[in-house]
Amino acid sequence: MSDDLNPVPDIEEDPFEILQKHDLLRLFDELTFRQKWKRVFQGLKQPLESGEHKWARLQLLRLLSPFAAVLVPVLMLFLIALLAQFTPQSTQSFEVTVIEPTPMEDLEDIEQPEMEPLEPPDPVDIEVDVQMDVAPMPTDVAAPTAEDASVQPAEFDSVAQIRSPVVLSGMLGSRNPGTRGQALGRYGGGGHTEQAVIRALRWLAKNQRADGSWGNSRPAMTSLALLAYLGYGATPASEEFGQTIERGIRYLVGAQEDNGRFRGRDNHDYTQPIAAYALAEVYGMTKIPMVRDAALKALDVIVKGQNPTGSFDYNLRPSGSNRDDLSYAAWCVQALKAAEIAGLHRDLPGITNAMARAVGGVKGHFRQQGDAAGIFGYMRGGSRHPGLTGAGVLSMQFLGEGRARETRMGIAGMANYPFNWQNPPAGSIVYYWYYNTQAYFQEGGAVWDRWNAEFSRPLVSVQNVISREESGYVDHKGQPQETGFWESPAAREMTGGNGKVMDTILCTLMLEVYYRYLPTFQQVTDDEIESELGDEEDLIIEIVQTRPDIRELGDTHMFAGAR
Numbered sequence: 013m014s015d016d017l018n019p020v021p022d023i024e025e026d027p028f029e030i031l032q033k034h035d036l037l038r039l040f041d042e043l044t045f046r047q048k049w050k051r052v053f054q055g056l057k058q059p060l061e062s063g064e065h066k067w068a069r070l071q072l073l074r075l076l077s078p079f080a081a082v083l084v085p086v087l088m089l090f091l092i093a094l095l096a097q098f099t100p101q102s103t104q105s106f107e108v109t110v111i112e113p114t115p116m117e118d119l120e121d122i123e124q125p126e127m128e129p130l131e132p133p134d135p136v137d138i139e140v141d142v143q144m145d146v147a148p149m150p151t152d153v154a155a156p157t158a159e160d161a162s163v164q165p166a167e168f169d170s171v172a173q174i175r176s177p178v179v180l181s182g183m184l185g186s187r188n189p190g191t192r193g194q195a196l197g198r199y200g201g202g203g204h205t206e207q208a209v210i211r212a213l214r215w216l217a218k219n220q221r222a223d224g225s226w227g228n229s230r231p232a233m234t235s236l237a238l239l240a241y242l243g244y245g246a247t248p249a250s251e252e253f254g255q256t257i258e259r260g261i262r263y264l265v266g267a268q269e270d271n272g273r274f275r276g277r278d279n280h281d282y283t284q285p286i287a288a289y290a291l292a293e294v295y296g297m298t299k300i301p302m303v304r305d306a307a308l309k310a311l312d313v314i315v316k317g318q319n320p321t322g323s324f325d326y327n328l329r330p331s332g333s334n335r336d337d338l339s340y341a342a343w344c345v346q347a348l349k350a351a352e353i354a355g356l357h358r359d360l361p362g363i364t365n366a367m368a369r370a371v372g373g374v375k376g377h378f379r380q381q382g383d384a385a386g387i388f389g390y391m392r393g394g395s396r397h398p399g400l401t402g403a404g405v406l407s408m409q410f411l412g413e414g415r416a417r418e419t420r421m422g423i424a425g426m427a428n429y430p431f432n433w434q435n436p437p438a439g440s441i442v443y444y445w446y447y448n449t450q451a452y453f454q455e456g457g458a459v460w461d462r463w464n465a466e467f468s469r470p471l472v473s474v475q476n477v478i479s480r481e482e483s484g485y486v487d488h489k490g491q492p493q494e495t496g497f498w499e500s501p502a503a504r505e506m507t508g509g510n511g512k513v514m515d516t517i518l519c520t521l522m523l524e525v526y527y528r529y530l531p532t533f534q535q536v537t538d539d540e541i542e543s544e545l546g547d548e549e550d551l552i553i554e555i556v557q558t559r560p561d562i563r564e565l566g567d568t569h570m571f572a573g574a575r
Contacts, residue, residue, distance in 0.1 A: 048071060048075075049075075051068070051071075052068045052071050052072055052075075053068075054068070055067055055068025055069075055071075056068045056069070056072075183353055183529045183530050184296065184297070184353060184529070184530075186526070186527035186528075186530050187242075187243070187244070187245035187297075187527055187528065188245060189245060191527070192244075192245055192527045195526050195527035195530070196526050196527065198526075199453070199460070199464070199525075199526045199527075200460075200461065200464040200465075200468065200526070201468070201523075201526035201527075204468075204469060204472050205468060205472060205523045205526070207472075208471075208472040208475050208496060208520075208523055209244060209520055209523050209524060211475065211477060211494055211495050211496030212240070212475070212495075212496055212497065212498075212516050212517075212519070212520040212523075213240065213241060213244060213246075213253060213520065214483070214485050214487070214493055214494075214495045214496075215478070215483075215485075215495035215496055215497045215516060216237050216240065216241075216256075216513075216516065216517070216520075217253060217256045217485065218483065218484060218485045218495055219513065220237075220256055220259065220260070223259075223263055224258075224259030224260045224261075224262050224263030224264075225260070225263045226260075226513050227510040227513040227514065228508065228509045228510050229276070229277075229278045229282075229283065229508050229509075229510055230263070230267070230276045231263075231264060231267050231274040231275070231276050231277060231283045231287050232277070232278060232282055232283040232286045232287065232508075232510075233510050233513055233514060233517070234260050234263055234264050234290075235264060235283075235286045235287045235289065235290035235291075236286060236290070236514065236517045236518075237260060237513075237517055238257065238260045238261065238264070238290045238293075238294060239289065239290050239293060239517070239521065240517050240520045240521055240524070241253055241256070241257050241260075242257075242290075242293050242294065242297055243520075243521055243524040243527075243528040244524055245527070247297055247298055248261065248298065251488045252487050252488045261294055261300075261303065264287060264290065264291065264306075265291075265302065265303065265306045268287075268306050268309065268310065271309075271313075272309035272310050272312055272313045273313060274287055274310075278508055280326040280327060280340070281326060281327045281328065282340065282343060284310065284313055284314065284317075284328055285314055285324075285328075285340070285343035285344040285346070285347045286343055286347075287310055288307065288310035288311050288313070288314055288347040288350075288351070289343065289346050289347035289350050291303055291306050291307035291310055292307045292311065292347060292350035292351040292353075292354050292356060293350045293353075293354070294307070295307050295354050295356065296350065296353055296354030296355070304356070304359070307351065307354070307356060308356060308359055308360050310347075311347065311348070311351050311356065311360055311363060312360060312362070313328055314328060314344050314347055314348065314366070315360065315362040315363060315365075315366045316328075316330050316362075317329055317330060317332070318332065318344075318366050318369060318370070318373075319332045319333050319334075319335075319336060319373065320332050321336055321372065321373050321376055321392065322369035322370050322371065322372040322373025322374075322376070323336035323337070323338070323341045323370070323373030323374065323376060323377070323392060324336070324337065324340050324341040324344045324370075324373070325337050325340060326340055328344075335391065336373065336376060336377065336391060336392035337390070337391060338374070338377045338388055338389065338390055338391070338400045338403055338404055338407075339390065339400055339403065341370070341373060341374065341377075341407065342400070342403035342404070342406065342407050342447065344370070345367075345370055345374070345406075345407040345410055345411060346406075346407075346410065348363055348366055348367050348370065349367070349410040349411075351363050352364075352367065367411055370407070370411055371408070371411050371412075371413055374388070374404055374407045374408055374411065374418075375408075375416075375418050376392045377389050377390075377391070377392055377400075377404055378404065378418040378421075378422065380421060381425065384421060384424055385421055385424035385425045385427075386401075386418065386421035386422055386424070386425050387401045387404075387422065387425040387428075388400055388401045388403065388404025388405065388418075388422055388425075397439070398425055398428045398429075399429065399439045399440070399443075399444045400444070400447070401422050401425045401426050401428070401429075401448075402426050402429070402444060402445075402446075402447030402448035402449075402450070402451045403447040404418075404422055405419055405422040405423055405426065405447075405451040406447050406450050406451040406454065408422070409451065409454040409455075414454065414455070422451075423451065423452075423455055423459060426448050426451065426452070429441070429444050429445070429448060430466065431445060431463075431466045431467040431470060431471070433470055433471070433474050433501050434501070436501045436502055438502075439502065440500075440502060440504075440505050440506045440507075441500065441501070441502045441505070442498075442500045442502065442505055442515050442518050442519065443505070443506070443518065445467065445518075445522065446518040446521060446522055448463070449463065449467060449522045449525050450522075450525055450529070452464075453525045453526075453529075453531060454529070454531050455531075456531045467522070468523070471498075471519060471522065471523065472523070474498065474501075475496040475497070475498055475519075476496060476497050476498065476499065477494055477495075477496045478494055478495045478496065478497075479494050480492040480493050480494045483495040497512050497515075497516040498512070498515045498516050498519040499511070499512050499515055500515045
């Protein structure tokens, strides 16, 4: 091809000279506002296809757009207001007719009818045959003096000035402030028993660990201590003992594993039923949701670990055991009963079935002795040791079998273990007396009156009292108070190394028997409780779950060997 058809550009020509030739670099100059407007007007005069003209139009749009954004809405509003002035308003007219009122005629006076006096009917004699099943009341026990008993001793009212957020009824009804004093007077307690109970509760508070636990078998002893406070009617809302109880609950819930068992349990795992017992009572008296969940998990282990016979054995094996242990079974029955009272049987239906099966299991420990007495042995078909007869009788009473033949004969067999602190019968005597006291109370009548006269004052008299100057205990008002504890007189009380802690708790529970569980034949109605207590505001108690240091929880042995 020729060079004319393919001209070669002059590569020697500087491109910036080309831009300057066409004056395009001027478009990128930094201009003041006035210079920019001047150049816009000059660009608009250029040809339409020229760069200057296009640039001028672009700048005009950029400069005028802010004014247009404000001016156009203003013009629209002005136009709308102008049109509104010329819009005709519609009017409506109504024709109104005024009617003159018609005068009313005067009414004649109405004559009142004469009423004949009414004569009452002649009285009629009616014979009514009323049969009432009333339990016999104490007859051969002298009434306590004013010094010993009071409807509600003023000296102790300060301990529970803040009432429980839950009004208790049924078997727990006498724990309410106000009704506790009435139960003391009704069933033979008094000021002497209350003084001993409060000294013991203060001693326990003084000896509580920083993590909220007690004793060597920490979850089990903590549970028993909580039962002692709850038995007195104290809750986390109580002024003097509220923090003590709350720390105990925190520890116990925190020690529970995901499977419902507890870290730090003893070798035979008495911990499980005792902890389930305490958690069920805590929930029954506080309705704390977190405690409810912990109680259900603990109770589920008991339900699933019941033996085929209906009794129970160490460690609650899920597949059951061929060994029936009444000492262990009694704690399981108490836990199931506490769960029923708290209403937890509605959340865990297996509780009701377990209690029904436990009747046959406990009966399997019974052995008749003579025509009128019998005992409940330690193991089915094995030990005939009578020390746990009270445990068998109380279990039968809690299972609704208080009138059964085995129960009636067992009460007679409990006479083998009279209360004698100075010369006690052989065995774990405080442990036996703990059950006997409750069983006699549930029986009531002359049987209870005799036992109450036999054990109450002597048990108070042997309490080891520490003066307020030496106790080191200060109450919620900052006042030093005396404390007290018990130590079993038995040569070999089997407490698993928990010594004074367990002895003190069991003796405290014995002296709380007057109001801890009402006997089945004499329960306070809900109306009586409401009239006594009045209305209470709801109280929310928040318990934060904590986990104790597992290194502090030893694998200790508790209740070793046969009773």
